[in-house]
Amino acid sequence: MDSFLLMLSVALGALCTVLLLKIAFGEKREETDTAALEAAIRDALDRNSDAAEARQNRLEMRLTQANSLNREGMEAVRRESLDLIRKGSESQAARLTSMESSLAAGINAVNETVFQKLTALQAQNDAKLEQMRSTVEEKLQTTLQTRLSENFRLVATQLQALEEGLGEVKGLSENVDSLRRLMSNVKTRGTWGEAQLGAILSEILTPDQFGTNVETVPGTGKRVEFAVRMPGPDASTPVWLPIDSKFPREDWERLEAAREAGDRDAESSAQASLRTSVLAFAKDIAEKYLKAPYTTEFGIMYLPTESLYAEVLRIPGLFDELQQKWRVTPAGPTVISSLLNSLRMGFRTLAIQERSADVWKLLGRVKSEFQAFAAAMDAVDKRLRQAQEAVERVQKRTERVDRSLADIETLPSDDAFGDKSESSAGAIQASEAEPPRG
DSSP: OHHHHHHHHHHHHHHHHHHHHHHHHOSTTHHHHHHHHHHHHHHHHHHHHHHHHHHHHHHHHHHHHHHHHHHHHHHHHHHHHHHHHHHHHHHHHHHHHHHHHHHHHHHHHHHHHHHHHHHHHHHHHHHHHHHHHHHHHHHHHHHHHHHHHHHHHHHHHHHHHHHHHHHHHHHHHHTHHHHHHHOOSHHHHHHHHHHHHHHHHHHHSOGGGEEEEEOOSTTSOOOEEEEEEEEEEETTEEEEEEEEEOOOHHHHHHHHHHHHHTOHHHHHHHHHHHHHHHHHHHHHHHHHHOOTTTBOSOEEEEOSSHHHHHHHHHSTTHHHHHHHHSOEEEEOHHHHHHHHHHHHHHHHHHHHHHHTHHHHHHHHHHHHHHHHHHHHHHHHHHHHHHHHHHHHHHHHHHHHHHHHHHHHHOOOOHHHHHHHHHHHHHHHHHHHHSOOOO
16 A cells, blocks of 8 residues: 555656646647646556555465464464373373372382281280280189178178177176176176176187277376277387276166156256266276377277166267267177177278288289380371371372373463464564565
8 A cells, every 4th residue: 555655656746747847848838748748647547556456466465375374383383282282291190190009009008017017916905905804803803702701701790699699688688686786896896897898809809909908098007998909000009999897886776766766856866976977987088098199089988788878878968978078989788899890890801901912013013014005005106197197298299290280281272372373463464564664
């Protein structure tokens, strides 16, 4: 188009030249020259128009050829790039598949080895634990059965002895009157109560479990009739439980006589006298024979007959005052027998506890074995966690590789390549249509 304008400019210039020549040569030649000039101008315009049209056709043909070549070249480049990318992706995928297979095989081998070792270790530990459990259960069962049998036999024997003692108490109650007549003075009454208490102690306890005429508080010179040897801070230093026999015969007989006669005033007076005597006996026991840590916190006042013991319990507030103020507990023959039987069972329980030291040592060894087993299990657990962490790291790397492959396989579409070709063709056409610069 620019060439056509150039030719048109040249023609106009020529026309102006002709007009100037016409003016110069005069009007005579005006008509003749004008016709010739018009013919020359028409001829020049026709030639320029044909040349411009031919040039424009050539330019359009070149642009068409350039666009075709550009599209073919871009298509070839795209195909070659796709082939290279596909080949690279297939090669990379094959290598990754091989690596993944090798890694999976290695992990499976490690897991299989760890599982086999753990299974063997667990079976070995189960066998050892079962053996230890069987041994401990067998020993404990044998020991418990033996000791329980002995204890039940002892309890049955003691219950039989208690029943026999109750029968004897009934017989003694029937002979109370004769006993009263025999006890004519304090010395006789005291000797009879001591003899009865000594017989009960000898029947229930062993000789090394109680003492007679014991100085419970060192350095005082005061000796109690009987004292039970209780466990102390060590084997050579016992703690004594004082037991003293008391029998306020006159006050008790006056009370019984007043009650039989129905004399309420005399009964109240005799009961008050009996209360005073019993409190005096309790004070004497507390002041002479009780002092911690050499003795227990309380002592026992033995009353030789069940009827006297029942009468002491019948007096309102006397039993509580004896225990709270003087720390002395009254006891009749039945109560003292029950108390001593309880103490004997306690002594046997203490002996069993002392003998159970071997069992505790065995349990200590079992505990040590369990601690060693727990430490081994912790080590195995730590190794398993390390293997799991390694597997997780490999899995994360595999995921990253998979994401990279996914990014490579996502290629640009044909439309994008078409847009780029059209923009390139437009640029080529603009460069060819631009006129040369002087």
